[in-house]
Amino acid sequence: MVTVKIDGKEVQVAPNTLILDAAKEAGVSIPTLCHDSRLNPFGACRVCLVEQVGNPKLQAACTTPVTDKMEIITRSDKLSRVRKTAIELLLINHPLDCPVCDKGGECTLQDLTYEVGVTKVRFDAKPNDTPVDHTNPFIERDIDRCVLCGRCVRICDEVVNIQAISFLNRGTDTIIGTSFEQPWNCEYCGQCISVCPVGSLNNRIYLFKNRPWNLDRVKSVCGLCSCGCTVDIDFEGNEVFRMKESPEEGINHGYMCAKGRFGFEFINSKKRETEAVVKAGGESRQVSFSEAVDVAVEKLKKVKDTAGADAIAVVVSPRLTNEEAFLAGKLAKDVLGTSNLFSAETNEVYPEATLEEVENSDCVAVLNVDVTESNPILGLAVRHAARMGTAPLAVFYPGFTALRRVSKTFVTGTPDEVRAAMEGYAAAVAGASNEYSALAAKLTNAERPVVVFDPYNKADVKIAQDIKKACAKVKVVPAKAKNNSVGIVDMGFGAKCPSEFAAGLESGKFKAVVVLGENLSARSVWTKSAGKAAGLELLLVTDPFMSESAAAANVYIPVATFAEKDGSFTNLEGRVQSIAKAVDKGVFTDACVVSAIAKGLGKELPSGVCAVRSAIEKEVPLYAGINWDGGVVSYPYVFAGEVAATDGKAKGKGKFFLYPASLRLHSGSFTRWSPDLAKVYGEPVLEIGVEDAKELGIKSADRVKVKGEGFEGEFLVEIEKKVSKGCIALPEDFVATAGIFCNGKSLKADIVK
Ligand code: SF4
Ligand code: SF4
Numbered sequence: 001m002v003t004v005k006i007d008g009k010e011v012q013v014a015p016n017t018l019i020l021d022a023a024k025e026a027g028v029s030i031p032t033l034c035h036d037s038r039l040n041p042f043g044a045c046r047v048c049l050v051e052q053v054g055n056p057k058l059q060a061a062c063t064t065p066v067t068d069k070m071e072i073i074t075r076s077d078k079l080s081r082v083r084k085t086a087i088e089l090l091l092i093n094h095p096l097d098c099p100v101c102d103k104g105g106e107c108t109l110q111d112l113t114y115e116v117g118v119t120k121v122r123f124d125a126k127p128n129d130t131p132v133d134h135t136n137p138f139i140e141r142d143i144d145r146c147v148l149c150g151r152c153v154r155i156c157d158e159v160v161n162i163q164a165i166s167f168l169n170r171g172t173d174t175i176i177g178t179s180f181e182q183p184w185n186c187e188y189c190g191q192c193i194s195v196c197p198v199g200s201l202n203n204r205i206y207l208f209k210n211r212p213w214n215l216d217r218v219k220s221v222c223g224l225c226s227c228g229c230t231v232d233i234d235f236e237g238n239e240v241f242r243m244k245e246s247p248e249e250g251i252n253h254g255y256m257c258a259k260g261r262f263g264f265e266f267i268n269s270k271k272r273e274t275e276a277v278v279k280a281g282g283e284s285r286q287v288s289f290s291e292a293v294d295v296a297v298e299k300l301k302k303v304k305d306t307a308g309a310d311a312i313a314v315v316v317s318p319r320l321t322n323e324e325a326f327l328a329g330k331l332a333k334d335v336l337g338t339s340n341l342f343s344a345e346t347n348e349v350y351p352e353a354t355l356e357e358v359e360n361s362d363c364v365a366v367l368n369v370d371v372t373e374s375n376p377i378l379g380l381a382v383r384h385a386a387r388m389g390t391a392p393l394a395v396f397y398p399g400f401t402a403l404r405r406v407s408k409t410f411v412t413g414t415p416d417e418v419r420a421a422m423e424g425y426a427a428a429v430a431g432a433s434n435e436y437s438a439l440a441a442k443l444t445n446a447e448r449p450v451v452v453f454d455p456y457n458k459a460d461v462k463i464a465q466d467i468k469k470a471c472a473k474v475k476v477v478p479a480k481a482k483n484n485s486v487g488i489v490d491m492g493f494g495a496k497c498p499s500e501f502a503a504g505l506e507s508g509k510f511k512a513v514v515v516l517g518e519n520l521s522a523r524s525v526w527t528k529s530a531g532k533a534a535g536l537e538l539l540l541v542t543d544p545f546m547s548e549s550a551a552a553a554n555v556y557i558p559v560a561t562f563a564e565k566d567g568s569f570t571n572l573e574g575r576v577q578s579i580a581k582a583v584d585k586g587v588f589t590d591a592c593v594v595s596a597i598a599k600g601l602g603k604e605l606p607s608g609v610c611a612v613r614s615a616i617e618k619e620v621p622l623y624a625g626i627n628w629d630g631g632v633v634s635y636p637y638v639f640a641g642e643v644a645a646t647d648g649k650a651k652g653k654g655k656f657f658l659y660p661a662s663l664r665l666h667s668g669s670f671t672r673w674s675p676d677l678a679k680v681y682g683e684p685v686l687e688i689g690v691e692d693a694k695e696l697g698i699k700s701a702d703r704v705k706v707k708g709e710g711f712e713g714e715f716l717v718e719i720e721k722k723v724s725k726g727c728i729a730l731p732e733d734f735v736a737t738a739g740i741f742c743n744g745k746s747l748k749a750d751i752v753k
């Protein structure tokens with residue numbers, strides 16, 4: 001440790017600590033503009049200059065490390081003059097239009113101008129007047145407001161690793177732009193917006209819609225994938241105006257993805273339903289909440305009396321909170337007396353590694369999952385390990401993904417070739433001598449190896465289990481899909497195989513089905529049987545929107561989204577995190593629906609988040625004593641049992657291998673209702689490689705028919721360099737494609753023009 005004195009306060013810090021961090025230790029705050037503690041020191045703005053006793057040269061606190069016995073002065077007349085001049089220089093060409101700048105009220109330059117006391121402009125240069133750039137669908141770029149702090153460029157490079165933007169030109173002509181001023185196509189994560197200290201990069205979804213001082217804020221957790229990012233939901237009245245990072249907080253360290261940052265508009269959608277609907281005798285009518293519940297209760301009683309409790313099933317979606325899923329389980333088991341609890345999830349595999357363990361891993365393998373698209377923050381953790389921690393990264397995937405840039409080994413080819421390679425790799429980890437032996441040795445020799453895999457692909461689960469069995473120190477990450485995919489299983493909705501529900505619908509076993517938040521038509525495992533549900537004595541569906549399942553229901557109740565309720569989700573690490581209610585859209589929650597039905601059937605369920613959590617802690621051993629604000633569940637095992645060997649080979653016949661593509665902008669449910677995401681990706685698009693497209697004479701934006709055994713559909717084409725020859729890809733979670741992938745995760749298909 002070294003001892004330093006900052007403004008007379010003595011502190012001991014580790015050698016090489018930056019003056020800025022040592023000052024923080026001493027409780028002294030130094031103004032900054034270009035600094036971000038998550039990025040490498042840069043030292044562009046000179047706002048953080050401090051005096052070092054005995055050194056005539058001023059030091060940048062954000063780039064200068066302390067030395068033993070160093071004495072630092074952070075406040076003096078000299079520093080005030082220097083900082084004021086630094087800000088005045090930044091303001092020379094900066095438009096002084098704060099009243100109409102979207103950053104007004106939360107702009108670091110505005111705050112610093114006030115803090116250092118700049119009250120008039122001493123220079124007579126004209127403010128710049130360059131046209132504002134709107135080529136990026138989500139980000140407005142106004143280069144005139146840029147102070148060249150480089151934070152956007154650095155975060156895009158050091159964290160996102162996309163290098164979509166950079167400094168262009170030299171000297172006074174320097175601007176932030178895309179290479180050769182090409183259209184700005186990137187991951188749309190918005191990390192650059194989040195670090196821009198001024199109004200140069202703005203969120204177009206929020207642009208000119210409100211002022212920050214009008215907004216209320218709750219800290220919550222994003223409900224759009226299983227990463228579980230801590231976010232701030234900013235709202236006024238009952239309208240959500242933006243969902244943004246909670247600076248540097250949460251497992252996501254203040255990072256987000258496009259879905260979370262730009263996809264929240266579905267919460268405010270005019271397409272949301274507000275009235276319950278009951279159908280009888282071919283007629284639909286809007287009814288009150290209590291009438292809808294009464295109809296459902298009567299039908300449930302009738303089915304139970306006439307066909308028995310086993311004719312009733314309860315299906316939940318991962319949109320539900322833990323508390324709601326627990327109550328749904330109680331409704332099923334304790335009130336209705338059925339053990340038919342279903343979800344699209346299974347309890348075959350549980351979380352193991354945390355995101356922090358992924359970030360700090362010294363060897364990572366990613367098996368057949370496009371993790372930067374499906375689970376973007378997990379993707380950032382993998383990138384961090386590979387780039388900042390320099391862990392060797394091996395990726396197996398049928399096409400190149402964004403991880404290609406940071407991977408040491410990228411195995412690609414047809415899905416069958418990739419599967420064979422993964423099996424070879426697993427065998428090599430277990431000691432076989434083959435072409436993957438050297439790669440496997442990196443994993444077995446590592447101290448903190450991590451394997452990320454797709455838990456929805458049985459053949460991949462088997463490979464992950466084989467690797468884990470052969471090398472116990474490997475920590476695995478099943479890349480679960482939805483916000484509470486893990487939690488609903490913990491609450492009992494994963495013990496039965498989803499296909500058993502489909503079989504029950506097909507065979508006519510189920511007469512009454514309660515579907516909470518799920519759209520059966522958009523789940524590949526259920527899409528073929530979804531039609532059968534429409535003819536049941538009772539199909540009760542809850543959903544904020546009139547989904548395909550909701551439209552087929554004879555009792556439909558509109559319900560709240562995650563921004564309208566309290567509770568908790570359990571993320572892909574098994575971390576339990578509380579969510580908080582921001583707005584009220586005048587609809588009930590799934591918890592209210594479940595409790596009202598139970599009450600109608602003569603049983604009171606625990607009410608309110610606290611009471612439900614107490615009940616969970618008593619009845620769900622995994623959650624006994626859990627910290628609901630970030631505690632990680634200790635699962636007794638990772639794989640529930642020996643995973644059966646599966647023939648993972650592509651099914652059917654055809655010229656092309658067709659595999660499911662993950663999408664950064666969609667998860668197939670709520671995000672389908674986000675108008676801004678739909679502008680960029682509005683329907684399932686067929687991806688095809690350049691060579692194949694050329695051979696077939698197909699151009700981007702053509703529409704082609706994809707035909708395979710038992711499926712056929714017409715899709716818009718996008719030609720993608722990343723797709724391997726002989727392969728095509730479609731997203732899985734759309735109603736139009738769920739029916740295709742119910743035939744398997746990897747298929748053979750033909751393209752018919
Ligand atoms: S949105 Fe993300 S990927 Fe695109 S430029 Fe900004 S930081 Fe880079
Ligand atoms: S656009 Fe914003 S973050 Fe990027 S260099 Fe300019 S001021 Fe800094």
Ligand code: SF4
Nearest residue numbers: 222224225229257260
């Ligand atoms: S990574 Fe997942 S949880 Fe995080 S912002 Fe994106 S969708 Fe939301």
Ligand code: FES
Nearest residue numbers: 043045046048062
């Ligand atoms: S904050 Fe230190 S130079 Fe900008």
